[in-house]
Amino acid sequence: MDITEFVSQFADQFMNPNETDFSPETRFHELSGWSSMTALMEIAMMEENYGVTVPSEEIRDAVTIQDLFDAVKRNKEKNG
Amino acid sequence: MAILDYKDIGISAIAACVPPKVMKNRDLAGFLNAEELLKVIEFVGIEEKRYAEPDVCASDLCYKAALKLFEDNQVNPKEIDALIFLSQTPDYRQPATAPHLASRLGLSTGVLSFDVNLACSGYVYGLATSYAFAVNPGVRKVLLLTGETMSKTIFQNDKGMVPLFGDAGTATLIEQGEFGASTFSLNSDGSKADVLKMTYGGYRNLSCGKEETLQMDGMEVFNFGIRAVPSDIRNLLKHIGKTVEDVDLLIYHQANKFMTDFFSKHLKLSSEKTPYSLRRFGNTSSASVPLTIVSELHDCTKYSARESVLFSGFGSGLSWGTAWLNLSRTKISELVEY
Numbered sequence: 001m002d003i004t005e006f007v008s009q010f011a012d013q014f015m016n017p018n019e020t021d022f023s024p025e026t027r028f029h030e031l032s033g034w035s036s037m038t039a040l041m042e043i044a045m046m047e048e049n050y051g052v053t054v055p056s057e058e059i060r061d062a063v064t065i066q067d068l069f070d071a072v073k074r075n076k077e078k079n080g
Numbered sequence: 081m082a083i084l085d086y087k088d089i090g091i092s093a094i095a096a097c098v099p100p101k102v103m104k105n106r107d108l109a110g111f112l113n114a115e116e117l118l119k120v121i122e123f124v125g126i127e128e129k130r131y132a133e134p135d136v137c138a139s140d141l142c143y144k145a146a147l148k149l150f151e152d153n154q155v156n157p158k159e160i161d162a163l164i165f166l167s168q169t170p171d172y173r174q175p176a177t178a179p180h181l182a183s184r185l186g187l188s189t190g191v192l193s194f195d196v197n198l199a200c201s202g203y204v205y206g207l208a209t210s211y212a213f214a215v216n217p218g219v220r221k222v223l224l225l226t227g228e229t230m231s232k233t234i235f236q237n238d239k240g241m242v243p244l245f246g247d248a249g250t251a252t253l254i255e256q257g258e259f260g261a262s263t264f265s266l267n268s269d270g271s272k273a274d275v276l277k278m279t280y281g282g283y284r285n286l287s288c289g290k291e292e293t294l295q296m297d298g299m300e301v302f303n304f305g306i307r308a309v310p311s312d313i314r315n316l317l318k319h320i321g322k323t324v325e326d327v328d329l330l331i332y333h334q335a336n337k338f339m340t341d342f343f344s345k346h347l348k349l350s351s352e353k354t355p356y357s358l359r360r361f362g363n364t365s366s367a368s369v370p371l372t373i374v375s376e377l378h379d380c381t382k383y384s385a386r387e388s389v390l391f392s393g394f395g396s397g398l399s400w401g402t403a404w405l406n407l408s409r410t411k412i413s414e415l416v417e418y
Contacts, residue, residue: 035116037116038119043302055300056297
């Protein structure tokens with residue numbers, strides 16, 4: 001799993017052309033394009049690319065994209 | 081999963097009714113920002129929905145749908161031996177709405193009638209229950225009425241919920257006939273009851289203003305859907321010895337097009353086989369599957385292969401189910417307004 005690729009996959013779910021500055025440190029809940037629908041699209045992105053469904057609690061607790069990446073890794077390991 | 085198999089019982093007729101008041105999601109500009117609005121319309125797939133007036137209940141919408149069904153199919157109400165009203169927005173907490181509906185519709189006092197309290201999985205559960213009665217030779221016809229006034233359950237300042245839900249009532253007639261085999265798979269998981277819940281207004285927590293509205297953890301609902309729905313469909317198909325290629329149509333509960341398209345992708349099912357009414361009516365809970373049949377399949381030149389049809393319902397409870405049945409002999413009325 002590669003964080004750069006994950007950030008790019010994460011960014012693909014946003015539609016605001018002015019919102020282009022994505023990095024592992026991005027605090028994604030604060031982005032103007034973050035909404036309940038974007039959250040679902042990220043869940044689908046993570047399921048499709050990494051085969052895990054990340055519980056909503058962990059998505060709410062994650063502050064940065066890096067945190068979310070770590071949650072995916074954690075859940076992937078848990079599923080064995 | 082509880083599996084129920086039936087032979088030569090089926091849906092002979094379906095009708096649906098919506099209130100005339102159209103609520104356009106584009107009019108929510110300002111309440112939702114531009115990106116939220118675009119996503120609701122383009123990804124969730126809801127452009128507008130219908131709202132009932134304050135004095136119109138789900139039972140009224142079902143009543144009108146049933147009258148349309150009777151009229152189009154020359155149904156004698158006295159031949160209906162069972163009536164099930166499935167809704168989470170009944171007329172009263174007590175008594176059940178079904179007996180009053182039976183009386184309004186001119187059914188005899190010999191009719192068995194009762195309410196079922198289920199949400200988005202409700203149509204599949206209601207059908208399975210109706211089939212179980214129709215198996216009995218003493219029951220000539222079963223009338224299943226599913227309807228909701230979801231608009232009255234939503235906190236109107238809730239940005240996540242307001243764009244999604246609408247109101248509708250439906251009527252489905254179930255009886256014996258040359259329908260072939262049908263199968264239902266029914267499931268539930270109460271450990272996740274909190275993800276879609278109206279916490280107040282029952283007897284655990286009495287009425288309490290804003291909290292007496294439907295609350296949803298959309299992310300968990302989505303996670304549940306991904307885990308539960310495609311696998312239930314696959315399991316049912318396996319049970320009856322069929323594959324996804326054998327499916328003519330899959331009619332999903334109309335919750336969120338992005339989500340159900342994602343299920344189809346998992347199942348490798350073509351989007352041409354999944355009709356949607358979501359764009360015009362939003363999520364109408366247990367009414368959404370029959371409303372989709374009426375709005376999208378009334379024109380019999382569209383979706384003309386209807387022998388091998390799947391219904392998929394999933395939602396609060398948590399509760400979900402899949403049905404496999406034949407709609408080729410089903411008479412579908414034109415949509416009516418209340």
